[in-house]
Amino acid sequence: xxxxxxxxxxxxxxQELESGQTVNLGVGIPTLIPDYLDDKQLVLQSENGLLxxxxxxxxxxxxMDLISASKDPITMETGASxxxxxxxxxxxxGGHIDVAVLGALQVDRTGEIANWAVPGATILGVGGAxxxxxxxxxxxxxxxxxSKHGEPKLVEELTYPTSGIRKADLVVTEHAVFRxxxxxxxxxxxxxxxxxxxxxxxxxAPFQVGLREPDKQEEAAE
Amino acid sequence: xxxxxxxxxxxxxxQELESGQTVNLGVGIPTLIPDYLDDKQLVLQSENGLLxxxxxxxxxxxxMDLISASKDPITMETGASxxxxxxxxxxxxGGHIDVAVLGALQVDRTGEIANWAVPGATILGVGGAxxxxxxxxxxxxxxxxxSKHGEPKLVEELTYPTSGIRKADLVVTEHAVFRxxxxxxxxxxxxxxxxxxxxxxxxxAPFQVGLREPDKQEEAAE
Amino acid sequence: xxxxxxxxxxxxxxxxxxxxxVGGFGMSGTPLTLIDGLAASSLxxxxxxxxxxxxxxxxxxxxxxxxxxxKAVGSYFTTNRDAVKAWxxxxxxxxxxxxxxxAEAVRCGGAGIGGFYTKTAAGTKLADGKEEREIxxxxxxFEKAIKADVSLIKAHKADRLGNLVYDHTxxxxxxxxxxxxxxxxxxxxxxxxxxxxAPAHIVTPHVYVDYVVLSRYVKKAGVFVERE
Amino acid sequence: xxxxxxxxxxxxxxxxxxxxxVGGFGMSGTPLTLIDGLAASSLxxxxxxxxxxxxxxxxxxxxxxxxxxxKAVGSYFTTNRDAVKAWxxxxxxxxxxxxxxxAEAVRCGGAGIGGFYTKTAAGTKLADGKEEREIxxxxxxFEKAIKADVSLIKAHKADRLGNLVYDHTxxxxxxxxxxxxxxxxxxxxxxxxxxxxAPAHIVTPHVYVDYVVLSRYVKKAGVFVERE
Numbered sequence: 001x002x003x004x005x006x007x008x009x010x011x012x013x014x015q016e017l018e019s020g021q022t023v024n025l026g027v028g029i030p031t032l033i034p035d036y037l038d039d040k041q042l043v044l045q046s047e048n049g050l051l052x053x054x055x056x057x058x059x060x061x062x063x064m065d066l067i068s069a070s071k072d073p074i075t076m077e078t079g080a081s082x083x084x085x086x087x088x089x090x091x092x093x094g095g096h097i098d099v100a101v102l103g104a105l106q107v108d109r110t111g112e113i114a115n116w117a118v119p120g121a122t123i124l125g126v127g128g129a130x131x132x133x134x135x136x137x138x139x140x141x142x143x144x145x146x147s148k149h150g151e152p153k154l155v156e157e158l159t160y161p162t163s164g165i166r167k168a169d170l171v172v173t174e175h176a177v178f179r180x181x182x183x184x185x186x187x188x189x190x191x192x193x194x195x196x197x198x199x200x201x202x203x204x205a206p207f208q209v210g211l212r213e214p215d216k217q218e219e220a221a222e
Numbered sequence: 223x224x225x226x227x228x229x230x231x232x233x234x235x236x237q238e239l240e241s242g243q244t245v246n247l248g249v250g251i252p253t254l255i256p257d258y259l260d261d262k263q264l265v266l267q268s269e270n271g272l273l274x275x276x277x278x279x280x281x282x283x284x285x286m287d288l289i290s291a292s293k294d295p296i297t298m299e300t301g302a303s304x305x306x307x308x309x310x311x312x313x314x315x316g317g318h319i320d321v322a323v324l325g326a327l328q329v330d331r332t333g334e335i336a337n338w339a340v341p342g343a344t345i346l347g348v349g350g351a352x353x354x355x356x357x358x359x360x361x362x363x364x365x366x367x368x369s370k371h372g373e374p375k376l377v378e379e380l381t382y383p384t385s386g387i388r389k390a391d392l393v394v395t396e397h398a399v400f401r402x403x404x405x406x407x408x409x410x411x412x413x414x415x416x417x418x419x420x421x422x423x424x425x426x427a428p429f430q431v432g433l434r435e436p437d438k439q440e441e442a443a444e
Numbered sequence: 445x446x447x448x449x450x451x452x453x454x455x456x457x458x459x460x461x462x463x464x465x466v467g468g469f470g471m472s473g474t475p476l477t478l479i480d481g482l483a484a485s486s487l488x489x490x491x492x493x494x495x496x497x498x499x500x501x502x503x504x505x506x507x508x509x510x511x512x513x514x515k516a517v518g519s520y521f522t523t524n525r526d527a528v529k530a531w532x533x534x535x536x537x538x539x540x541x542x543x544x545x546x547a548e549a550v551r552c553g554g555a556g557i558g559g560f561y562t563k564t565a566a567g568t569k570l571a572d573g574k575e576e577r578e579i580x581x582x583x584x585x586f587e588k589a590i591k592a593d594v595s596l597i598k599a600h601k602a603d604r605l606g607n608l609v610y611d612h613t614x615x616x617x618x619x620x621x622x623x624x625x626x627x628x629x630x631x632x633x634x635x636x637x638x639x640x641x642a643p644a645h646i647v648t649p650h651v652y653v654d655y656v657v658l659s660r661y662v663k664k665a666g667v668f669v670e671r672e
Numbered sequence: 673x674x675x676x677x678x679x680x681x682x683x684x685x686x687x688x689x690x691x692x693x694v695g696g697f698g699m700s701g702t703p704l705t706l707i708d709g710l711a712a713s714s715l716x717x718x719x720x721x722x723x724x725x726x727x728x729x730x731x732x733x734x735x736x737x738x739x740x741x742x743k744a745v746g747s748y749f750t751t752n753r754d755a756v757k758a759w760x761x762x763x764x765x766x767x768x769x770x771x772x773x774x775a776e777a778v779r780c781g782g783a784g785i786g787g788f789y790t791k792t793a794a795g796t797k798l799a800d801g802k803e804e805r806e807i808x809x810x811x812x813x814f815e816k817a818i819k820a821d822v823s824l825i826k827a828h829k830a831d832r833l834g835n836l837v838y839d840h841t842x843x844x845x846x847x848x849x850x851x852x853x854x855x856x857x858x859x860x861x862x863x864x865x866x867x868x869x870a871p872a873h874i875v876t877p878h879v880y881v882d883y884v885v886l887s888r889y890v891k892k893a894g895v896f897v898e899r900e
Contacts, residue, residue, distance in 0.1 A: 048841050064891075079605040082646075084843050085845045124749040125750035125768075126768055127747050129770075131772035131792045134792040135772075163796065283666070286666050301835060304615060307546075308550070316781075348519055384568050388563075556790065557776065557788050562784065589807075
């Protein structure tokens with residue numbers, strides 16, 4: 001059931017992606033995306049130094065020096081290229097990744113993301129999360145609507161440490177798609193049969209229904 | 223006769239160089255050095271992106287995409303590597319070049335170098351001169367003792383624009399070898415039969431004869 | 445090939461007054477076809493960022509003859525006496541930058557780095573008006589990253605995705621310039637099938653290359669001549 | 673080969689308290705033999721700069737077990753629960769740096785750049801105590817270059833001069849770390865004749881490599897096991 005919700009999110013995000021785009025997929029739900037692309041051809045970037053990441057190899061063809069950012073064995077697509085970590089983050093930070101799809105612990109009503117640390121807990125890992133938030137051209141957050149403790153992940157104000165001042169463009173949960181513009185949050189699509197009032201109840205931040213201006217929606221959908 | 227003096231300088235500088243060292247040779251007298259290496263094997267770096275520069279190719283084997291910093295056709299030694307301009311200057315500025323041999327317009331008594339611009343004239347070229355002055359581990363200046371107008375090139379204070387705050391280690395002219403230490407200039411060797419008082423006369427800066435401390439000489443020669 | 449443009453078609457991506465990064469060191473690794481295209485266009489008031497301005501009537505030199513340039517940023521202009529004259533006549537602004545600083549500033553522009561500190565040029569005339577900072581007891585200058593509207597670069601081979609490799613020292617400024625333009629056009633000697641360039645040997649990944657133009661020139665006896 | 677050292681001989685170039693850059697991302701491109709050498713040595717109080725600290729008892733994890741480390745600088749330590757525990761027990765200092773900032777700081781250390789400005793981490797907890805600067809209307813953090821006493825890196829092949837190429841994503845931090853240590857030791861799978869690596873394909877020119885060590889491990893079915 002949880003897996004179905006995650007797949008709903010992955011499938012909906014695929015609709016936001018276009019063939020030929022360079023995409024960096026974070027850990028968690030984003031890693032499901034390659035399985036639901038149909039005939040869309042993405043160029044996947046892996047922060048440890050690869051453009052053109054392919055699927056998991058068959059067991060006999062694993063090379064532990066060809067791995068993803070999650071440290072799992074991968075393959076290369078035709079036309080792939082390899083480079084060092086400084087070149088990889090130059091690509092990320094320099095605005096050369098079209099879309100980063102990230103998981104999140106929280107997103108606030110302005111689109112600010114918390115996805116690397118839990119308050120009060122040991123903070124010993126950040127990886128490339130902040131570089132991606134700072135550098136990707138478009139940021140899509142893929143997250144379940146509520147935490148496993150039933151707390152809303154979309155919140156009025158972050159209580160978890162922020163990943164950066166750069167805002168998400170879009171959040172996709174199993175229930176809805178939210179867009180962020182100029183500090184406000186807009187519900188642009190419902191993905192489950194949850195009534196609107198119940199959706200509002202389980203969402204920790206106030207949102208408006210529909211986009212601020214119809215023009216904006218078209219522009220964003222281009 | 224002028225050519226003989228230039229060769230005297232080049233040959234003397236060769237004595238300062240060791241096999242296996244990475245050396246960047248500036249334009250002018252330094253470019254004579256490869257002809258007088260005997261069995262010393264230097265690794266020549268060219269600022270436009272080559273480590274392991276070889277001699278001029280025979281006329282039939284010229285490739286205008288394989289050129290020196292002076293824009294002349296060159297070849298590659300076995301074990302050479304090619305890289306871009308940012309990597310080349312990372313190598314230079316990061317202290318990975320053992321010795322830079324540079325021409326100069328003036329050198330002052332502290333070893334400060336002027337080698338890129340003439341006062342009052344149009345200043346439209348600097349190239350890699352300042353990067354080499356700032357970055358090479360050892361700087362040897364190769365210059366005739368006097369300008370073509372008969373003015374001393376070793377001066378009390380620079381009247382030409384400086385190439386940087388970093389000092390030369392050694393200046394070699396057709397008459398003498400000077401070393402610089404802690405702001406003072408020392409005559410460490412005479413290369414012509416010019417008497418010492420006449421050498422002093424044609425040198426624009428005061429110098430001491432011999433090194434400040436005998437210990438220092440050994441240390442420097444190591 | 446989706447990215448392939450006709451020789452001078454790329455000109456439509458450039459506007460009067462734009463800043464254009466142009467690869468090359470002397471006449472090596474210089475996008476001669478793209479420069480021809482600029483010369484044949486009606487564009488004016490361009491700022492060109494390139495190590496040199498070619499030679500009189502050669503390479504970027506033809507843009508100077510065609511009065512296309514408002515300003516040139518680079519490290520060495522003295523090999524083109526026309527540039528020196530245009531500057532003296534007040535027809536061309538020149539900003540002189542040490543070669544290593546130029547390369548690093550363009551790399552930073554493409555890498556999302558706002559600026560950096562270098563020892564190069566500290567204490568010289570080229571430091572005039574620039575911020576100085578002491579780091580670990582040494583003097584450094586602040587240099588801002590360089591970005592541009594368009595990058596015109598020259599590579600040896602492109603595959604059909606736009607991955608690039610370069611010809612010997614023709615590499616020079618091209619790979620960093622490929623990263624720092626909003627629109628990047630690569631002139632190439634040859635287009636090969638995707639997969640023909642080994643992943644570990646690709647110097648410029650295709651994500652940096654928007655369009656590819658086949659060079660009007662071919663190398664004969666080591667020198668570029670017009671393709672027949 | 674002049675630069676070739678026996679497996680653990682390199683330890684003589686390291687002193688107690690030194691800062692050591694160690695290449696690798698997870699267990700890929702990690703100098704396992706050199707780490708074994710450190711573990712077998714009497715060295716203590718080391719500061720290690722590396723993206724991770726391996727896994728419990730694996731890679732850099734064995735240095736933690738052997739109490740060799742005073743401090744670790746990197747981007748992701750949570751994959752090694754021993755590191756988390758050592759930190760919680762006050763036995764290990766940890767400095768957390770975003771991965772891209774780490775890579776760039778090391779590159780700057782090797783390139784003679786004193787420091788740089790990045791947007792990454794501006795406005796976050798990792799910006800605490802760091803200088804902020806606005807450049808073209810955007811917020812950037814100042815980050816200082818990282819240099820070290822010694823670099824321990826892993827490459828795939830070295831030629832007899834010390835030129836290096838890497839194995840796929842085993843490249844990761846190794847090329848930048850090769851530039852930023854006073855002494856650089858490269859562990860390699862294979863040593864080939866000079867000239868066997870094409871000039872355009874060499875990733876690390878030999879000028880950066882002081883010594884080469886042949887790996888005690890070989891890859892079998894894609895995973896490193898001890899050489900027989």
